[in-house]
Amino acid sequence: MVALIAMGLLSALFFSSTFVLNRLMSLEGGHWVWSASLRYVFMILFLMLVIRFFQGKKPLEELFQLFAKHWLFWMVAGSIGFGCFYALLCFSADYAPAWVIAATWQLTIIASLFVLMLFGRVFPKRIWVFSTIIVIGVGLINTSHITEFHFLVFAKGAFPVLIAAFCYPFGNQLVWESKHGHKHFPKIDSPLLDNAFNKVFLLSLGSLPFWLLLVAFTHPPAPTLGQVVNTAFVALLSGLVATTLFLLARHCAHTSSELAAVDATQSSEVVFALLAEMLFLGALFPNMQAWIGMALVFMGLGLFIYFQERR
Secondary structure, eight states, rough: OHHHHHHHHHHHHHHHHHHHHHHHHHHHHHOHHHHHHHHHHHHHHHHHHHHHHTHHHHHHHHHHHHHHHHHHHHHHHHHHIIIIIHHHHHHTTTTTOOHHHHHHHHHHHHHHHHHHHHHOOOOTHHHHHHHHHHHHHHHHHHHTOOOOHHHHHHHHHHHHHHHHHHHHHHHHHHHHHTTTTTTTTTOOGGGGSSHHHHHHHHHHHHHHHHHHHHHHHOOOOOHHHHHHHHHHIIIIIIIIIHHHHHHHHHHHOOOOOOHHHHGGGGGHHHHHHHHHHHHHHHHHOOOHHHHHHHHHHHHHHHHHHHHHHHO
């Protein structure tokens, strides 16, 4: 359980780069469609290089064959877990300040529990208590420097992120259920899925039709050079490294409680994002409310570890 939490926290550290880099792209005026779609184009390119270098030519060919065999499943899982999730997250960046996006995104902790319940998974009721502590903590962090509140700005920025908070765990859970033989999904028991890089690659491939349709529907202006460079960094740090670590941690989880704990580690993104903003964007030093919030976040994670280890 400690190892799972550690992997989850490390993935959250790299995930937090998304908020910082998306903030930079928003200030530069880049269209949200390119911020979202180019990330996954770069991810596919990076992953092809990584898989080819570390696993060889044959496994890469087998991955394309596995995708072709279950193309509908990977398109559905990739479009929901990667496509809808990140498109909504980038869309919200044009209509809300960073604190709204970061605060609302933490609802993915609770959303993950509902997703697990939807798939018939059960876990101790105390999991809800631990998750609530974490949500309260991130709420305190993200409201610690608010001086004004505008409902329309909140609604435009928060609602898309609220939907994204359900899309991301739902898409990831589809892969987990398929690997473990859920009766309503195709059984994909390939040894290739034991490698987290391969999972991310298949999901990224599955999201491509979604991005093509989105670009065709919105007709965005051409991306700037700065936007292309920033999306490449997002793809490398958040899309490749962070997503792979997160999926690896979920793959190593064997119980619903462990899955919920891994998902809950993503709440620490707020802490890492705050530290990054202080270092690179000149954010103010956290006040007492923010420190209390961070203490609650890690207390919730600590409770996950403590009670799981006692089982």
